[in-house]
Amino acid sequence: MEFLLTFFFVCILAFNSSSAFPIPGKVPFLSFKESFSTIFGDQNLHLLDSNGKSVQISLTKSSGSGFKSRNLYTNAFFSASIKLPANYAAGVVVAFYTSNADVFKTNHDEIDFEFLGNVEGKEWLVQTNFFGNESMQRGREERYKLWFDPTHDFHSYSILWNRNWIIFYVDDVPIRHVRRVDAMGGDFPTKPMSLYATIWDGSDWATDGGKHKINYGFAPFKADFTKFVIHGNGCSADQIQHCQNNAYVPNFVRKFNGLKPNEFSKMKEFRKKHTIYSYCEDKRRYSTALPECTRSRK
Numbered sequence: 676m677e678f679l680l681t682f683f684f685v686c687i688l689a690f691n692s693s694s695a696f697p698i699p700g701k702v703p704f705l706s707f708k709e710s711f712s713t714i715f716g717d718q719n720l721h722l723l724d725s726n727g728k729s730v731q732i733s734l735t736k737s738s739g740s741g742f743k744s745r746n747l748y749t750n751a752f753f754s755a756s757i758k759l760p761a762n763y764a765a766g767v768v769v770a771f772y773t774s775n776a777d778v779f780k781t782n783h784d785e786i787d788f789e790f791l792g793n794v795e796g797k798e799w800l801v802q803t804n805f806f807g808n809e810s811m812q813r814g815r816e817e818r819y820k821l822w823f824d825p826t827h828d829f830h831s832y833s834i835l836w837n838r839n840w841i842i843f844y845v846d847d848v849p850i851r852h853v854r855r856v857d858a859m860g861g862d863f864p865t866k867p868m869s870l871y872a873t874i875w876d877g878s879d880w881a882t883d884g885g886k887h888k889i890n891y892g893f894a895p896f897k898a899d900f901t902k903f904v905i906h907g908n909g910c911s912a913d914q915i916q917h918c919q920n921n922a923y924v925p926n927f928v929r930k931f932n933g934l935k936p937n938e939f940s941k942m943k944e945f946r947k948k949h950t951i952y953s954y955c956e957d958k959r960r961y962s963t964a965l966p967e968c969t970r971s972r973k
């Protein structure tokens with residue numbers, strides 16, 4: 676009996692937790708209901724399983740949908756496994772990002788994954804970006820192709836953020852690293868942020884710069900999310916001051932100080948094959964590269 680019980684609990688543990696690259700060891704997956712709340716399009720948000728760890732948000736002609744974490748985090752590791760809308764999805768934007776725009780209305784920070792729709796037969800593109808202290812005048816976009824079809828299966832998308840680094844991961848591949856340099860000033864995000872996921876109509880700009888608009892004949896467009904991980908210590912918006920001043924950051928995040936050589940080579944290989952655009956290489960837009968860029972790396 677005892678053995679059976681133990682076996683039972685081990686199974687539950689295995690089901691509810693897993694390794695989340697690059698976190699060492701097993702991590703628990705968050706319950707949607709406990710950790711997140713809907714921000715818009717309530718009617719287009721549905722739990723996908725009885726224990727509430729997976730959720731679907733959809734875009735219909737009447738509304739998109741989105742949710743955010745109940746707490747804000749000062750430096751953390753954020754991750755979810757996401758499956759994007761299948762078939763024709765031009766103009767559909769799925770965003771998975773951290774932000775504090777609700778709390779810091781004039782000086783907000785943000786770190787983004789944005790999935791930019793597709794025309795059937797062509798791949799979805801992924802964009803990453805970040806802002807600090809409302810640095811909206813200085814976009815830091817990069818765009819990439821993926822090495823798989825993100826509408827077929829779940830893949831994990833993760834952000835590691837500490838005082839000096841932002842790393843974007845797709846599955847176990849770091850696809851971008853940003854090292855803070857002093858000359859960036861407030862452009863590097865520093866204040867507590869929530870984790871968000873949204874789906875919305877981005878016809879104006881998303882797919883081929885807006886050439887391909889949404890066709891609601893293909894609606895609803897559905898994005899599925901599961902395996903939520905936030906490795907960090909959150910606090911609620913009304914404790915934000917306390918949170919900022921006494922932030923506890925888990926060791927793994929705090930001590931992170933750059934990719935290991937094998938991770939770095941993985942990133943380099945990805946970037947060589949799959950990068951379509953990087954603001955660092957865009958000399959027309961930035962005749963002088965932004966301070967964290969080191970040009971002519973290619």
Ligand SMILES: *[C@@H]1O[C@H](CO)[C@@H](O)[C@H](O)[C@H]1NC(C)=O
Nearest residue numbers: 782807808809859860861862
């Ligand atoms: C944030 O932006 C404001 C307005 O542009 C600026 O005055 C301030 O110095 C910035 N703060 C930091 C830390 O860079």
